[in-house]
Amino acid sequence: MKRVVIFGATGDLTARYLIPALAKLYEAGRLPDGIKIIGVDRRGWKNDKNGFRRLVLDSLERHAGSVSAAARARLVTEVIEYRRADVTDAESVISALEPLAEPILAYLALPPAVFAPTLEALKKAGLPEGSRIAIEKPFGVNLESAQSLNRLLHEFLPEKNIYRIDHFLAxxxxxxxxxxxxxxxxxxxxxxxxxxxxxxxxxxxxxxxxxxxxxxxxxxxxxxxxxxxxxxxxxxxxxxxxxxxxxxxxxxxxxxxxxxxxxxxxxxxxxxxxxxxxxxxxxxxxxxxxxxxxxxxxxxxxxxxxxxxxxxxxxxxxxxxxxxxxxxxxxxxxxxxxxxxxxxxxxxxxxxxxxxxxxxxxxxxxxxxxxxxxxxxxxxxxxxxxxxxxxxxxxxQEFFAAYQRVFLDLLEGNTTLFIxxxxxxxxxxxxxxxxxxxxxxxxxxxxxxxxxxxxxxxxxxxxxxx
CATH class of the missing domain: 3.30.360.10 (Dihydrodipicolinate Reductase; domain 2)
Structure with missing residues (x-):
């Protein structure tokens, strides 16, 4: 798995936990060679690429000071990209994911209220076989919504490729x-x-x-x-x-x-x-x-x-x-x-x-x-x-260490500590x-x-x- 797409790339979860965890793994050489991390969000800058890179560097400075300056610089110039999209709009999401030639890991670092429309968009995009979806809990807001989300996910992905995350378990x-x-x-x-x-x-x-x-x-x-x-x-x-x-x-x-x-x-x-x-x-x-x-x-x-x-x-x-x-x-x-x-x-x-x-x-x-x-x-x-x-x-441990375990399991396809x-x-x-x-x-x-x-x-x- 060499393509990670984070939906909600400018949110607090991404800044505090996801980017620092990925940076630590990158510095330790534990991410796959040639991996690309694509941040997707509706936020726009005059220069999207440089604006997102500044956001990532600021996040790492505040939340992952132990990651070397050299590793941070390589991460933002060689690994991380930014694409603007409305996650509730199917055409916008499809455009942000192109090209879809290889399996992707789609990480939904989003509020529960937008899980369903984002999943509908990913379903319409026609993800390549072997793609995985990671969803931050809470999974739904009640029993009915959880059942609905499960039905939607199973329409286009097998259960083994669905990762409902509870980082406490890691x-x-x-x-x-x-x-x-x-x-x-x-x-x-x-x-x-x-x-x-x-x-x-x-x-x-x-x-x-x-x-x-x-x-x-x-x-x-x-x-x-x-x-x-x-x-x-x-x-x-x-x-x-x-x-x-x-x-x-x-x-x-x-x-x-x-x-x-x-x-x-x-x-x-x-x-x-x-x-x-x-x-x-x-x-x-x-x-x-x-x-x-x-x-x-x-x-x-x-x-x-x-x-x-x-x-x-x-x-x-x-x-x-x-x-x-x-x-x-x-x-x-x-x-x-x-x-x-x-x-x-x-x-x-x-x-x-x-x-x-x-x-x-x-x-x-x-x-x-x-x-x-x-x-x-x-x-x-x-x-x-x-x-x-x-x-x-x-x-x-550093406070984001649990997400290092989460990402390693996501990339390796290990569902043991997921829901x-x-x-x-x-x-x-x-x-x-x-x-x-x-x-x-x-x-x-x-x-x-x-x-x-x-x-x-x-x-x-x-x-x-x-």
Whole structure:
């Protein structure tokens, strides 16, 4: 695959992640010889080629400073091109793709609202056999739209050539949960309802809106984080063991788990979900305006910037174990982790000790680290207990490293860490009852001050929901 076409070439995703990832791979010599990267967008400059090149160089300077100046210069002069097109207009897209003599990788770095017309245009273009399409999630806005997109894609491409991207699955620490489970005899026998009390999967950011109102105010925290990413991490954490880490085996087990997640009733949504949005506050020394006052936000939409949901898995392994998925913006600190909380021992021989804290296995991002907390004898009194943490650090990564893995898999045709059609639809099956309950006002939209602690926001929301 020697031709990559990025639709949405002047967008934030391309600038922050795609171009830096490609530049890093190019510098390392990991892109195919003779590759061409074509940026397609409706934006125009007096001199399109030089204007886009300046945009790329600026992006690399801001987001990929580790890439050498020489590699950046070669990238923009020898590899990258720009073509202007309206992605919703078939004739315009066809013109931008010419010539279509060889297979292409078409990367849709676009808002979900324009996926369908862009795919219609690509279908009309008649892509060469072997072409691939990569689509950023969220995949659709609900179950019906996801099903419609799948039908449209399958009209002109086989499933093996469709790549629904969730870059969380390529972020170094998160797939580690599979190695911890399936390659260690000490853990897998404990990985069920008999030994695990609850599982928490968290993504809490200090970032506020950061100019993304055009996308985020229509999506909200639940679609952007929980439906889009955290459900995938739940699958890796809770699925049954695949016979091999082959794309079909792994994705079959993920879909099995997704199908076992119980759909919440309206009453369950009232007690098991929290939604809120940030008000004015302070994060560090930075004053943060209320979300409703951010530029581009329509307050009447009631878009949440914080969401939590507690889900149950109806199978033998996980019956009775709550899975807490939580994500939010403008919080006091960054926390991206999978935390597996084990049950306490049934009898504690240390009569003089306070209740020991539970053993928790954590897989963390930023810093990338895996830890296990254990209770041991205290240093001064053998009948006291204290908790220690055993841990290992992963090699530090640049923030766009996940997209390096994404592009390598896209170019090599490896679909293992991408989302299959039925999996995308099952995620909406789980999510739709929650979103419907919210739309009907069954769960109040709370407000928290920017800079609040995520656990405290969730606790206050759960108290309201009870």
């Amino acid at each position: 972020w170094q620490p998160f797939p580690t949960i599979m190695g911890l489970r399936f390659a260690n005899g000490i853990l897998e026998p404990l990985w069920d309802r008999n030994y695990i009390e609850r599982v928490e999967i968290l993504w809490e950011e200090t970032l506020a809106l950061e100019g993304r109102a055009g996308y985020f105010d229509h999506a909200g925290a639940f679609k952007d984080l929980i439906q889009n990413h955290l459900l995938q991490l739940m699958c890796l954490t809770a699925m049954e063991a695949p016979t091999a880490l082959h794309r079909r085996n792994l994705r079959d087990r993920k879909v099995d788990l997704m199908r076992a997640i119980r759909r919440l009733s309206p009453e369950e949504a009232r007690g098991q979900t929290v939604r809120a949005r940030y008000g004015t506050g302070k994060i560090g020394e930075k004053e943060i305006p209320a979300y409703a006052d951010e530029e581009g936000v329509d307050p009447s939409r009631g878009t949440e910037t914080f969401a939590e949901v507690t889900l149950a898995v109806d199978n033998l392994r996980w019956a009775g174990v709550p899975f807490v998925l939580r994500g939010g913006k403008a919080l006091s600190g960054f926390k991206g982790e999978i935390a597996v909380h084990f049950k306490p021992v049934p009898h504690l021989a240390f009569q003089r000790a306070d209740d020991p804290r539970p053993n928790v296995l954590r897989v963390r991002l930023g810093p990338d680290r895996v830890t296990l907390s254990l209770n041991v004898n205290g240093p001064h009194d053998p009948f006291d207990l204290e908790q220690i943490e055993l841990g290992a650090d992963f090699a530090p 299959r059609a039925d999996e995308a639809e099952e995620a909406w099956r789980v999510s739709e009852p929650i979103l419907q309950a919210w739309e009907e006002g069954l769960v109040p939209l709370l407000e928290y001050p920017a800079g609040a602690d995520g656990h405290s926001v969730a606790r206050s929301g759960r108290a309201v929901g009870v």
